[in-house]
Structures are given as C-alpha cells and as structure tokens.
Amino acid sequence: MKFSSRQNPLPTLARSSGRSLLESLSRHPRRVMAGVGALLLGTGVTAFGIAPLAPDASLLPVQQVVEELSISPLTDAGMPLNTGMTLYRSDTIRRDDTPQSLLQRLGVRDSEAQALMRNDAAVRQLFEGRAGKLVTVEANAEQQLLKLSARWLPDDERMFQRLVIERGAQGLQSRIESAELTVTPRLASGVIRSSLFAATDAADLPDAVAVQLAEMFSGDIDFRRDLREGDRFAVVYESLEADGEPMRAGRVLSAEFVNNGHAHQAVWFEEPGLKGAFYGFDGSSSRKSFLASPLEFSRVSSGYGMRFHPISGQQKAHLGVDYAAPTGTPVRTIGDGVVSFAGWQNGYGNIIEIQHKDNQLTKFAHLSRIDVRTGQKVAQGEFIGAVGSTGASTGPHLHFEFRVKGEPLDPLEVARHSENIPVNQAARARFDAVAKLMRQQLDAAATVQQAKAE
Structure with missing residues (x-):
C-alpha cells in the first residue's frame, strides 16, 4: 500500500526552538524559571491575545513524500483474523433441516463436516424424530468445525442421549453417549387474569406442570366456575436437564393456589415402600380415594x-x-x-x-x-x-x-367429597422436614411474583 502526505517545515523549526530552550534552562535554571513565572502572572488573563510565534503554515512550501507501508489483515473490529479464536453458536433442528442447511445456519463452512453428517449413522439420529433439538457448534476463524454437540430424550425418561462430533488427530469423529438427567428444582408463580392456562403461559410454566397443577387442586377447585380474577399460585417443580439444558419438566414438588381468598396447598411426599402422593402441609393427604376426572385435564x-x-x-x-x-x-x-x-x-x-x-x-x-x-x-x-x-x-x-x-x-x-388419606405417623418427622423446605421455596416463588408486579 502507498501512503501520500505533504511535508511541512514547521515541525523542524519547532524542534530547533525546543533544543535552544533546553540548553538555556540547563545553563541558567533559576533565571529562566523566574522569567516563566513572571510571564504567567502577567499574562494569565490576556493569553488569548498573544500572536503565534511560528510563521503561518499556509505560507510555507509543501513537499510530497511517498512511502511503502506494511499493514496486517484486520477484521471489522480491528483485530487480526487468524488469532486462534474459537467461535460458538447454537440453534435448533428444524423439521426440514439437512446437514448442509444446519451447518450453514450455524456459520460453519466445512465440506468434511457436511460429508460426515450426511453419511454417519449416529448423526442420522439427530435429524430423526421431533424437531427442536438444540445443537451447539465450535468453529475456528476459518469456519471449520471443531466440535458439534446435541442432546435429546430417548424412550427412557430419566436418561438422555448426547451426540458429539469432534475434530482430532484422525479428523472428525462422531459418537453417541448416554447419561442421566440432572434434576433441578424450579420456582414459578402467577396471577389469574382470565384462565389458568393463560396465567401459566404468562409465568413460562411448561404445559406438563400446568396440567399437574390443575390435577392437584381439581378436587377442591372447579377450574371452570370457581376461578376469580386475582387468584394466584406458586409452584416448585422438577426441571430435568442435560448438561444444564432443560429437556422436560418433571414432577410438581409443592404448590399453593389461592382461590377467592382461600389457600389450597400441597406437597409431594413418598413414604418408604409406598407410592408417593400429595399431602397438605398439616400432613393430611391431598390424594383422595377418587380422582376428580378420568381425563388429565379437559x-x-x-x-x-x-x-x-x-x-x-x-x-x-x-x-x-x-x-x-x-x-x-x-x-x-x-x-x-x-x-x-x-x-x-x-x-x-x-x-x-x-x-x-x-x-x-x-x-x-x-x-x-x-x-x-x-x-x-x-x-x-x-x-x-x-x-x-x-x-x-x-x-x-x-x-x-x-x-x-x-x-x-x-x-x-x-x-x-371422597375420603382423604393422611400421612403415616411413622414417617411424620421425615414429612415435616420435607414440608418445611417446600414451604420456604414456595414463599420464595411468591416473592418473585410480587417483585415482578412492583
């Protein structure tokens, strides 16, 4: 690249004057400093009227200088392109996706990766079944695939499968791994404005949790006729996660529903050797001898x-x-x-x-x-x-x-009006400990809703 500029003799004159001033200061420091002090005191309010000491730059002769410059390739941000950085991107599988369309959307331009994903039996599972699987890729600055990972649920509800494509010494290799889902408690709360499901949607509750919430209190609340605007709920539920990614909702652990000013509460508890059930915080069972409906929610x-x-x-x-x-x-x-x-x-x-x-x-x-x-x-x-x-x-x-x-x-x-079944007295101490923890978490969920409202 060639760089052109006009050369001005003014900087040379300034450098010469600067050297003379330094020599005088070294020979007569006290005399020079005293003169500078007097000058500042006498001209502090009239400095704007002092004429420049140097000649007018527009009247000086101009000389053109051409010089070759060496410039490194830069990105838009002013950083070198080849810095060894790793780029991360995520997207979900669409119903009509192919390996080429998926990689292109993820910003990967790698013919080797496309060929592997077209022909590999393990990778084929990624594009089978339901859409919506989350795919994460790591690529270098040349858009070459370094690693791809995706997770989905097989028939076993407590396990998940992980697809990994990784670049090694032998090039790209794929593998399928199985691992157990991690159970993480989640808190949520909401207020009824029109219907139960509108409120659970507004609270970002999974549909499976909303159905369970309706089930838990359907024996006490007629969700078609008893709901009132301003009714509220708080819920603690399981989130089943794979490597930190939520895969599906699990069981509701505890919930509170305030309907027309009356609070209905339930906490999940499993007695050793028996089926789990929902109980009130006082130990009375929310499980009755008959369910409210033969359909989960209708x-x-x-x-x-x-x-x-x-x-x-x-x-x-x-x-x-x-x-x-x-x-x-x-x-x-x-x-x-x-x-x-x-x-x-x-x-x-x-x-x-x-x-x-x-x-x-x-x-x-x-x-x-x-x-x-x-x-x-x-x-x-x-x-x-x-x-x-x-x-x-x-x-x-x-x-x-x-x-x-x-x-x-x-x-x-x-x-x-069917019969309630209380918690076994032999398990009462253990139940009380679970109920105390769930009560604290429900209070925390209600606090989150209050903070949102404010």
Missing part, C-alpha cells in the same frame, strides 16, 4: 342432571358427565378396582365398567379403544382406554358415570 361439555338430548332432541336426565376431548385422548380409572366389563354395549358403544369397594361402580363409554380386560385389577390413575365416538354419539367425547348400589350420582360431587 372441558366438561355436559354435566350431570336434566338436559336436551343431542340425538332425540327431548329433555332427558343425563346420568353422568361428558368430557369433550379429541379421539385417542387417554382415559384413566379414578380409583382402585377390578374391571367388571370391557366390550360393546348398545348406545354406550365401547365401554369399560370398573367395580370399586362398597358397591361403587364407574362407567367409561364411547371409547375408541379398550386397553383392559374383564377381571383385571386396576390402580387409581392407570390408563384403561381412549376417547372416541362409538355408539350413540354425535362426536368425540367421554361419557362417565358413577353409581353406588346401582343408583347414579354426580361424579364431580363424589370426587370432591
């Missing part, structure tokens, strides 16, 4: 009592509850029992009947699929079939009945 489309029949068009007693849900939605038993009938039955279509203690019977009708057989024992919450529209049905839904000694009862009222 809309009641037709309640118990008199109604206009959708097929006959006449007013007729509806001896159960209808739940609107898509075909294939899993149906579960609301309590422990034995399957007394599983098959086809007139207008009910595919139906399952389960006999419980004290001559109590539940019916699940219009099913698209039956997953149990007559005589089979079932436990509360176990899936037994799927929603359908078989028999006398105008669309996909579940018809659910509850009978005692043959007499029909409102299933929602039965669930609400």
